[in-house]
Amino acid sequence: MESRDQERIDAYLMGKLDEKARQAFEEEINESPELAEAVAQHSRFVHGVEELHFRELLEELHQEGVGQEKNGIKRRKRWPIWSIAAVLLLLLGVFWIFQPNPTSEFSIQLDPGLPTTLGGTNALAFGEGMNAYKQDDYVSARAYWTPLWEAHPQNDTLLFYLAQVDLGEERFQASLEKLEQLIKNEESGFLEKARWYVALSHLKLGQIEAAKALLQDISTRQHPKSKEAQELLKTIP
Amino acid sequence: MSNSFSSHKNLETLPDQELYQGLLNNHRSSISQLYREVYPMAKAQLMRMGANEEEVKDAFQEGMVALWKNTKQGKFQLQAETKMSTYLIQICKNHFLEKKRKLPNTGSLHPDQQVERLAEDNFLDHWFKREEMEQLSKHLRMLGERCQKLLKLFYYERESMREIALEMNLGEASAKNEKYRCMQKLKKTYDLG
Numbered sequence: 001m002e003s004r005d006q007e008r009i010d011a012y013l014m015g016k017l018d019e020k021a022r023q024a025f026e027e028e029i030n031e032s033p034e035l036a037e038a039v040a041q042h043s044r045f046v047h048g049v050e051e052l053h054f055r056e057l058l059e060e061l062h063q064e065g066v067g068q069e070k071n072g073i074k075r076r077k078r079w080p081i082w083s084i085a086a087v088l089l090l091l092l093g094v095f096w097i098f099q100p101n102p103t104s105e106f107s108i109q110l111d112p113g114l115p116t117t118l119g120g121t122n123a124l125a126f127g128e129g130m131n132a133y134k135q136d137d138y139v140s141a142r143a144y145w146t147p148l149w150e151a152h153p154q155n156d157t158l159l160f161y162l163a164q165v166d167l168g169e170e171r172f173q174a175s176l177e178k179l180e181q182l183i184k185n186e187e188s189g190f191l192e193k194a195r196w197y198v199a200l201s202h203l204k205l206g207q208i209e210a211a212k213a214l215l216q217d218i219s220t221r222q223h224p225k226s227k228e229a230q231e232l233l234k235t236i237p
Numbered sequence: 238m239s240n241s242f243s244s245h246k247n248l249e250t251l252p253d254q255e256l257y258q259g260l261l262n263n264h265r266s267s268i269s270q271l272y273r274e275v276y277p278m279a280k281a282q283l284m285r286m287g288a289n290e291e292e293v294k295d296a297f298q299e300g301m302v303a304l305w306k307n308t309k310q311g312k313f314q315l316q317a318e319t320k321m322s323t324y325l326i327q328i329c330k331n332h333f334l335e336k337k338r339k340l341p342n343t344g345s346l347h348p349d350q351q352v353e354r355l356a357e358d359n360f361l362d363h364w365f366k367r368e369e370m371e372q373l374s375k376h377l378r379m380l381g382e383r384c385q386k387l388l389k390l391f392y393y394e395r396e397s398m399r400e401i402a403l404e405m406n407l408g409e410a411s412a413k414n415e416k417y418r419c420m421q422k423l424k425k426t427y428d429l430g
Contacts (some may be wrong), residue, residue, distance in 0.1 A: 003417040041295045045424055046374045046392050048365045053393035054305055061272045125323050147320055
């Protein structure tokens with residue numbers, strides 16, 4: 001291959017030809033098996049050089065990241081003993097000051113989740129989020145579901161499970177806001193479940209009267225959580 | 238931003254469109270950002286699947302290479318509802334599972350298989366196989382530092398011959414000739430080796 005040929009092939013492979021020149025070059029390739037072979041061979045080396053440098057960068061980034069993580073651990077190890085003691089004392093103080101209200105001591109049983117199947121791109125992301133949710137990886141579940149919910153803000157399934165993620169992370173105000181939005185839709189398949197979790201969110205936030213009103217409603221009618229509501233009401237002063 | 242692999246809680250702020258353009262053009266900042274942001278999430282998920290540190294690194298880097306190639310070949314297109322991180326992690330998981338199961342032809346998303354299949358479709362998409370890359374790397378190193386630098390600046394950094402000539406203290410025509418000779422030498426030594 002001559003220098004001039006390599007320049008032309010480079011320009012073509014690297015997208016530097018305008019539309020007219022690109023079309024003309026492709027016609028030339030179609031008519032000349034020798035040129036087609038030269039382009040294919042050169043393309044392989046161009047990609048190869050590019051990939052080698054890309055892989056080098058990945059290795060460099062990995063070493064930088066791993067190195068920083070290790071340095072971070074070392075720094076933590078060098079903390080003097082008195083600072084650890086101070087932190088422990090502080091935590092002890094915080095523990096005593098923020099002793100939970102007895103009514104908010106119960107643990108919330110989250111929804112077990114939905115079965116996952118592979119489907120289109122959205123189903124894939126939803127399923128990945130569901131898998132993460134079932135393994136209590138709420139951060140990953142949120143990362144998968146939030147973009148889907150932003151694209152489909154009316155989707156009650158996403159809203160319900162994002163609220164479950166909030167509950168799992170003990171973000172009760174956030175869960176309450178989502179669930180209250182959900183129960184406005186009387187046709188939602190998640191309506192009754194959502195009411196139960198609204199009551200629990202209120203309770204966790206110390207909003208006793210609002211929680212009691214909902215729990216009494218749930219306990220006195222045919223509701224999948226009526227027995228649990230009755231039991232919970234007994235513990236509320 | 239911290240230099241260490243940071244929490245994936247920052248994912249929501251990643252501008253995928255910029256990362257996509259950055260990948261297309263080999264921009265270090267985009268590649269670096271993607272690596273630092275997605276690696277912790279991929280690591281957590283792969284470890285739950287039984288991967289050790291070395292397997293996580295291998296699966297993640299192969300996933301990055303596959304994402305990079307698919308982006309350049311137009312096989313991966315940005316969609317409003319699919320984050321680049323979701324796609325990348327899925328490739329990593331498939332890579333790990335296939336390597337673990339040692340099933341080379343399951344028809345799923347293994348990066349090498351994708352690339353090889355694509356190569357059958359389009360003569361411009363010929364890539365070296367992974368094992369051939371080591372040979373190429375060895376022959377590239379044998380060319381010497383000057384050739385390596387010139388080829389990297391032109392084919393990877395995508396600098397113009399004028400910029401390269403300035404950087405290497407050459408005339409533009411000399412830079413072009415040198416680049417031509419380096420590439421020809423690489424092809425020759427590789428084919429002989």
